[in-house]
Amino acid sequence: GIQVEQSPPDLILQEGANSTLRCNFSDSVNNLQWFHQNPWGQLINLFYIPSGTKQNGRLSATTVATERYSLLYISSSQTTDSGVYFCAVIRGTDKLIFGTGTRLQVFP
Amino acid sequence: EAQVTQNPRYLITVTGKKLTVTCSQNMNHEYMSWYRQDPGLGLRQIYYSMNVEVTDKGDVPEGYKVSRKEKRNFPLILESPSPNQTSLYFCASKPGHGGYGYTFGSGTRLTVV
Numbered sequence: 001g002i003q004v005e006q007s008p009p010d011l012i013l014q015e016g017a018n019s020t021l022r023c024n025f026s027d028s029v030n031n032l033q034w035f036h037q038n039p040w041g042q043l044i045n046l047f048y049i050p051s052g053t054k055q056n057g058r059l060s061a062t063t064v065a066t067e068r069y070s071l072l073y074i075s076s077s078q079t080t081d082s083g084v085y086f087c088a089v090i091r092g093t094d095k096l097i098f099g100t101g102t103r104l105q106v107f108p
Numbered sequence: 109e110a111q112v113t114q115n116p117r118y119l120i121t122v123t124g125k126k127l128t129v130t131c132s133q134n135m136n137h138e139y140m141s142w143y144r145q146d147p148g149l150g151l152r153q154i155y156y157s158m159n160v161e162v163t164d165k166g167d168v169p170e171g172y173k174v175s176r177k178e179k180r181n182f183p184l185i186l187e188s189p190s191p192n193q194t195s196l197y198f199c200a201s202k203p204g205h206g207g208y209g210y211t212f213g214s215g216t217r218l219t220v221v
Contacts, residue, residue, distance in 0.1 A: 033209050041196055041215050048209030086151075093158075094139055094205055095166065098151045 002027045004089055004099035011104045013077050021072040021102045023087035031090040032063050034072050037101075038083045046072070046085075077106045110135045114199050114213035121189055121220055129184045129216050131199030137211075138204040140182040144168065144195040151198070157182055158205065189220040 003026040013019055023032070034046040047054050047061040049070065054061055058077075063070040070087055084103050088096040112133045121127055133140065141156040143166075153166030157176040171193055173185040182201075186193060199213040 031207060031209070035212070041217065043198060043212040043215070045209060045211060050207065088151075088210075093156065093164070094141075094202070095153050095156070096141075096143070096151070096200070096210060100150070 002029070002089065002091060002097055004087065004097055006085075006087060006099040006102050008102060009100065011102055013104065013106050015078060015106055015108050017077050017106075018073070018075045019077060019104070021074070021085055021104075023070040023072070023099050025068050025070075025087075025089050025099075027091075028068070029065070029089040029091055030094075032065075032070055033088050033090070033096070034061055034070070035086045035088065036081075036083050037086065043086075074104075077104075079106050079108055082106050110211070112199055112201050112211050112213035114197075114216050116216060117214060118217050119219070121218070123190055123220055124188050127186050127189060127218075129186075129197060129199075129218070131182045131184065131213060132180050133182075133201040133211070134180065135201065135203070135211065136179065137201035138179070139208075140176070140199065140201045141166070141210075142172070142174065142182070142184050143198045143200065145198065146195050154184070154197075189218075191220050194218060194220050 031050040036044045051065045060073045084101045087099045142154040143151045145151045155174040157163040197216045200210045202208045
């Protein structure tokens, strides 16, 4: 089956720093989403981005479907950005296949 | 507000006592799905439904039942819960097949003792 790998697995930042999270997938996909799982366990949808670039405040994402990767950019990070970031690809019967996740910790 | 609502958020129960986790969406979405999240195993699909009265198994359906009698509701039923069903459960929905993203509920943390 398709493999979805994220890097880095862990990231520690000081408030105000910028970061780039990467998602590689091993086969073509219909669609891709980025999620943030906050410390309370909730999964928050950040972007639905099958291709191209989108921005929402301090966050932006780019997917290059032909090269099978997606990037999530976090600028001027805040402590509330802490948590785990997942990319998930959508295949077949619209099933989400989640990546391995990047755990982000932002310290004041 | 457009949302997927799961209840309860937290539940501790005993082995063998039937329980239902409810899921409701107010967006008129056709597609609904249940996932469980476990350390080291990630998120895995339990069941999904493409529309009313249409349900199918995901990757880990054993020990679970679902029903889709109305478009907005997709309850997850554990007829005889066991400790290996202790997990964080998520319900999700999207408008239909193809080019749409998922909206997730807030999760249900279930402990079976």
